[in-house]
Amino acid sequence: MNILLVNVPHPAIGSRIPKEQLPPFGLLCIGGPLIDDGHHVELIDAEFGPLSLPDLIAQIVRRSPDAVLFGHSGSSSGHPIITQVSAAVAQAMPAATIVYGGVHPTYFWREILANEPHVKAIVRGEGEETARRLMRAIEQGKPLDTVSGIAWRLDGLPTANQVAPVITDLDAYRVGWELIDHARYSYWGGKRAVVIQFSRGCPHLCNYCGQRGFWTRWRHRDPVRLAREIARLNREHGVEVFNFADENPSAGRKPWRKFLEALIAENVSVTLVGSTRADDIVRDADILHLYKKAGFERFLMGMENTDEATLKLIRKGGAIASDREAIRLLRRHNILSMATWVAGFDDQTDADLFRGLRQLVSYDADQIQALYVTPHRWTPYYRLAQDRPVVQRDPTKWDYKHQVLGMSRMSPGRLFVWVKLIEAVAQLRPKALMRWAWHPDPKIRHAIRWYYRMGRRVWLHEIAGFLFRDRVGGDGRSVADHLGAAQDHEEEASLVVRRPRAHGATDTTLKPVSSV
Known part of the structure; x- marks a missing residue:
């Protein structure tokens, strides 16, 4: 597959002031395993400039990727920009698969899938292994319910399967340094x-x-x-x-x-x-x-x-x-x-x-x-x-x-x-x-x-x-009015597999997030 990783610009981050830029490490961590799986992977880092949103959308469309993967280290504060760019890309390239990962979508997958029909799937938690399996399933036309650690739509409704196990060997997946200059x-x-x-x-x-x-x-x-x-x-x-x-x-x-x-x-x-x-x-x-x-x-x-x-x-x-x-x-x-x-x-x-x-x-x-x-x-x-x-x-x-x-x-x-x-x-x-x-x-x-x-x-x-x-001032709404009910019961985004006990008990797991 031709896969495009996109790091959107985030104008609210003041660290851009010195005109220095660090690479989007999370996307590079995803890119390495995808390259090793045989995919053609490119990265657009729109923080350079920064790119205007119309220019970023044009660059994405020009590359004609099969799949566009969005993620941002700003997470919740970067989400509105990803929403805008991903919707425009989907409109221009309806055949492209839009995938979204990171901290914010891990916890807001219900709202995103309900309100943003262009998003095909959300990677929840660590993405190296989950992204590999998701791209393989999409390429081979397999049902998404075979991929743990994602959220998608089932019969038109947001759903999620069991969260993916925590990655115990962090050296099993290499960083895709070749994606950057x-x-x-x-x-x-x-x-x-x-x-x-x-x-x-x-x-x-x-x-x-x-x-x-x-x-x-x-x-x-x-x-x-x-x-x-x-x-x-x-x-x-x-x-x-x-x-x-x-x-x-x-x-x-x-x-x-x-x-x-x-x-x-x-x-x-x-x-x-x-x-x-x-x-x-x-x-x-x-x-x-x-x-x-x-x-x-x-x-x-x-x-x-x-x-x-x-x-x-x-x-x-x-x-x-x-x-x-x-x-x-x-x-x-x-x-x-x-x-x-x-x-x-x-x-x-x-x-x-x-x-x-x-x-x-x-x-x-x-x-x-x-x-x-x-x-x-x-x-x-x-x-x-x-x-x-x-x-x-x-x-x-x-x-x-x-x-x-x-x-x-x-x-x-x-x-x-x-x-x-x-x-x-x-x-x-x-x-x-x-x-x-x-x-x-x-x-x-x-x-x-x-x-x-x-x-x-x-x-x-x-x-x-x-x-x-900045427009500072409230509208009478509380934090819960803006963000919804507390979600700390789903705080752990990955599954921890316990070792068998000395007397031979089988493995158990901690806090799997149930499907909805």
């Missing part, structure tokens, strides 16, 4: 870059996380094989920066250390950036020199809030003491720390935000990223937020960088001013500016100055957007 992708200030993944999932129980249930459980790639892949991409394609897509790559200390040591043995000069938990940094205090030697220059740590009551509410599982210690340890090893901080909880007041500002400054992280709490229907937190009013009705702006939920004690404008003030104070305080001006490590100094250039442009762009472009 590496020279076009950059990050970290013009350096050739890609997204990479050591692990999937997270063992922690944060109740607002939209990723935990999608991956179902934590697993990791073979540490040595991943190190070799990074080294090959560096030597053969000149890739310098590797941005880890993992939620928590360091969750397993033993495999994580093995990866660091294997990459050090490859003797390549690379820059690694990623996310982890402060607790893991504190745990690994004795091997942080390996982090640095392997190439890590920055870690984003999801601290979410500096208020213990809020951390308890969202079941973060961390502590302020470990957050501070992690930042201190990273600085000692010359690795940048980025702390995320989330605003928009219902009962926050001016006093709470002022206290949060003081605590953030005392943390002394190198960088901060202020976000807004955003509910996902399939998470436990949704039940806490479902009755709150919505102040941003445009779903493309439900991207963590725009306030979505109304607050009982603060207007959207007032919260916006606080968030911008917190960002400015945290980044312009004397200690931060001293590092910008005189950091002794040239690589870290480059990273700091690049981030400031990008951050300044994004900061001004977001202010202009709030004042002149």
Whole structure:
């Protein structure tokens, strides 16, 4: 089959401001197995430019694919754009098969299949094996009910079979790197870059996380094989920066250390950036020199809030003491720390935000990223937020960088001013500016100055957007009115197969999603 993978443009994402682009890793993960199955596979990455929607539709139609597969890392905020483009493509090419995958369609398959008749099937959960089987079934004209892990229409009604088993061997499916021109992708200030993944999932129980249930459980790639892949991409394609897509790559200390040591043995000069938990940094205090030697220059740590009551509410599982210690340890090893901080909880007041500002400054992280709490229907937190009013009705702006939920004690404008003030104070305080001006490590100094250039442009762009472009204001509807009933009973998107018990019991499974 001629298969076209499409990454739609997403104008609400402010990271496009620096005119740097990372490849759509999820689509590349699907592309590799499909190529290996003998299909002709191409990728259109409409984030370049970005392409206008008419130009993107024209490019898709010009290629005359048998199947068009849509997916987007923005997930829910990218969905309206995928809806528009896929409908236009189906109208222009009625014979083409439209398939949709990713986090959002995994949970909203009922609504999508009911409202978007051009979508043939939805891939639920991890897509590597499911996409292979789905394309094979379509090519051979087999019934779709033979493919686990999808949703489709049966007698005109949305239906879904059993979810697919979780992929236990992440090295069984290769990434389709040949689908991209590496020279076009950059990050970290013009350096050739890609997204990479050591692990999937997270063992922690944060109740607002939209990723935990999608991956179902934590697993990791073979540490040595991943190190070799990074080294090959560096030597053969000149890739310098590797941005880890993992939620928590360091969750397993033993495999994580093995990866660091294997990459050090490859003797390549690379820059690694990623996310982890402060607790893991504190745990690994004795091997942080390996982090640095392997190439890590920055870690984003999801601290979410500096208020213990809020951390308890969202079941973060961390502590302020470990957050501070992690930042201190990273600085000692010359690795940048980025702390995320989330605003928009219902009962926050001016006093709470002022206290949060003081605590953030005392943390002394190198960088901060202020976000807004955003509910996902399939998470436990949704039940806490479902009755709150919505102040941003445009779903493309439900991207963590725009306030979505109304607050009982603060207007959207007032919260916006606080968030911008917190960002400015945290980044312009004397200690931060001293590092910008005189950091002794040239690589870290480059990273700091690049981030400031990008951050300044994004900061001004977001202010202009709030004042002149965004339409902020509710219509009296709640989150549940917009998104529907809670779906946390279907949070796990893949099937976990248990090992037989010692006494010989047969395998059992956890939480299969029943057909509808």
